[in-house]
Amino acid sequence: MLSLSLKGSLGPLDTTELVTEEIVMDSLSKVVDKGTDWLTKSVGREIGYFFTYERRIKSLDKECERLGNIRSGVQQGAEASRRNSRNLAPSVQAWLTSVDTTTADVATILQ
Numbered sequence: 001m002l003s004l005s006l007k008g009s010l011g012p013l014d015t016t017e018l019v020t021e022e023i024v025m026d027s028l029s030k031v032v033d034k035g036t037d038w039l040t041k042s043v044g045r046e047i048g049y050f051f052t053y054e055r056r057i058k059s060l061d062k063e064c065e066r067l068g069n070i071r072s073g074v075q076q077g078a079e080a081s082r083r084n085s086r087n088l089a090p091s092v093q094a095w096l097t098s099v100d101t102t103t104a105d106v107a108t109i110l111q
Helices: 012-083 090-110
Strands: none
Touching: 012 090
């Protein structure tokens, strides 16, 4: 029977236990490293949201204003079509309604 020993003081069972312990510790270390990496990224992302909140709110307000301007142009075109006795496509009316809902939701958020 071949057995490994460290400095002649450990028997065959002791070296097996050391190898097993080393494997377990190595595996545990990998799991902890992955968990730490995931946690660090998650916390970093949340902190990033906190620091960019004001910029994001301003961007939302600007985009909502831009959407309102586009809506006004579409609404003017729709009114011109109605004045000329043309039928308005249902998708246009649905889009106008959707924009009204979206801008109302944004206004609620910005309050």
